[in-house]
Amino acid sequence: MSLSNPWFVIALVGVLGVFHLEFFATLLNLARLGRPVPPDLAEVFPEETREKLGEYIRDSKKVEFTQEVTLLGVLVVFWWSGGFGWLQNWAQSQGHGPVVTGVVVIGLVLLAQTWLSLPFQAWDTFGVEARHGFNKTTIGTFINDHFKGLALMALLGIPVAAALVWFFETQAWAALYAWLFLAGFTLLMTWLSPRVIMPVFLKFRPMEEGELKDAIFALARKLDFPVAEVSVVDGSRRSTKANAFFAGFGKTRRIALYDTLLESHGKEEIVAILAHEIGHNKCRHVPVMMTLNLLEMALMLGLLGWVLKSPGFFAAFGVQGTPVGMGLVLFGMIYKPLGVLTGLLGLAMSRKHEFEADAYAREAVGSHQPLTNGLKKLSHDHLAHPSPHPLTVWLHYSHPPLAERLAALQGNPRAV
Template sequence: MTFSNPWFIAALVGVLGLFHLEIIATFLNLAQFRHALPQRLKDIFSDETVQKAGEYASQSAKLDLLRSTASLAVMIVFWWSGGFGWLERWSAGWGWSAIQTGVGVIGLLMLVQNVLSLPFDAWDTFKIEAEYGFNRTTVGTFIKDRIKGLLLTALLGGPLLALILWFFQTQEHAVLYTWLTVAGFSIVMAWVSPRLLMPLFLKFQPLNDGPLREALLALAARLKFPVVDVSVVDGSRRSSKANAFLSGFGKNKRIALFDTLIEKHTQAELEAILAHEIGHHKCRHVPQQLVLGLLESGLMFYLLHAALQSHAFFAAFGVSSMPLGLGLVLFSIVYSPASLLLGLLSSALSRRHEFQADAFAKAACGADPLMAGLKKLSVDHLSHPNPHALTVWLHYSHPPIGQRLAALEG
């Protein structure tokens, strides 16, 4: 580990640079609450709501800053005190194969990371979210969700990780094989998740026969969008925040509405929200995002392959040999700046897609119902009414409410 090692410099600058960039973006975003809102937003957000949203954003930002500072401090101390070298020597004594050791090392570090983040997650859920009326999760549900998440990660991620390590250990074209495997896994999970995995956390029930079900199915038929099921999701067991999504491929599309969404919105607003979601499919946004994601993962695996072949890369973290599993962990540190840059492109495309889906919903149902629904969602979720451009650029997959309303009015 030396300042003459370019991998060391890249990792250090990347980690510290991203940390400070997030701090700058956070303070600029919070400062926006001191600025007067445009008239369009004043008609939506009362002074009381803006004050409450500012307090909510401030508390959430403080917790995020504390979380990221603690995470960075632990990582830097572990790194500079020779922790990765110690982990290399300790895991080498397990007597396992290189692939088994790699999976074990990554699993151990992920478990430690989950344990360290647990107090912050609990504070967020039971203090901040509860204080502002969002949390409905019990302690039992909170614990069960995390246990289920860890088990699913082990059952699904463990074999996939072992296969990736095997590719990089034995195959000349490891980048291609890994890329194809991860692409196939992602596509399968997109189909499996709403049917088999999400029901482990959320309860899906068919929407009862009645005017709402008939209206939603009639809208889907009018828009030539095949639907086989309309479900209600018991999101209210965990949060008062509302959501809706579509899943499935081909002629097996499924509509899922959170019960909190049905509870707070009119039938016309729900139709407009559904039309927006259908707009994503009609405008081919899903395959576009999939292609972009595959291109990003291909670049990542190419860079990973280059790093795993470099002795200097491992030396930057005080690791003398070239263990595959630990190499993947170390690469995630170096890759973080590139990941942010690629994420900017994905988020920008996503925001553009949201405008297009809004336009589709406007053509299908008119602008007023969708605008009314968006206003309710923003106020109910205490969304930032006028976020700073840097925060939008870095993190927003959806345009701010003011931009969406302006586009719909236009």
């Protein structure tokens, strides 16, 4: 662990660089809260909403920033006091093979990270979200969710971690096998998530018969989009924030709407929001994003395979030898800056897709008005930043800022 080791410098610059970039972006973004709201949004963000909104965003950022600083501090102290070497030696001294040892190391680091973040999550949910009237989660649900999450992480994470460690410990073409394995796993999760995983946290019930359900099926027929079932999800048990999503492929597709969306939006708005979701499907956005993710995964695993063979990389963290499990944990730190770059690309693509889905929805329902109204309500209810700084948009926004979406919907994207 010294500055003469290039891996040490890369990791240090990566971790601190990304932290400072994020901090700078947040400051710029907060400074823009004082700006006048774009004229189009004046009705969405009247004076009193804007004050509430400024407080909400500042409060959330305070939690986020304190969490980041704490985690960074713990990481640096652990790293520089030889914690990684100590952890690796302890795990090895338990006398298991490299795969079990690797999984134990990965599991302990993830567990430590999760528990260190937990107080901040609680502060955010019961402090910030509650103070601003969003939170519906009880302490019981919060604790329950946490343990369900941990159980799920163990159930899915242990086999995946074991497979990855095994590939890189024993196979010459490990990066390729790991890539194929993770691609298969991602597909499996896409299928499993709405069927098995989401029902662990949320309750789905079939939507009752009525005008809205008829309108949804009429839209699906008109757009030639087979839907097997429309469900309502009890999002209101946790938050007042609304949402809608799709699940499944082909003829078994299920539409799920948060009960909070049904409460806050009219029939036409909900239909327009669904038309937007169908637009994502019709424009083939899912396979495009999946291909991008697979390409990034290939880049990451190729790099990982190379790094795992470099003793200097491990030495930068005070670890002797080239233990794969520990390597997987440490790789995250040098991958950070590259991850920001690939993230920029993915988010830019996602924002482009949002414009396309909006345009599709406008054609599908024959007017921009219902989607415009729906988006305004969502944005108002979520207390979104009215004019976020471009740097924050590039780094974090999977959806374009509301003002840009509304301008594009009304056919004059240049107005922003």
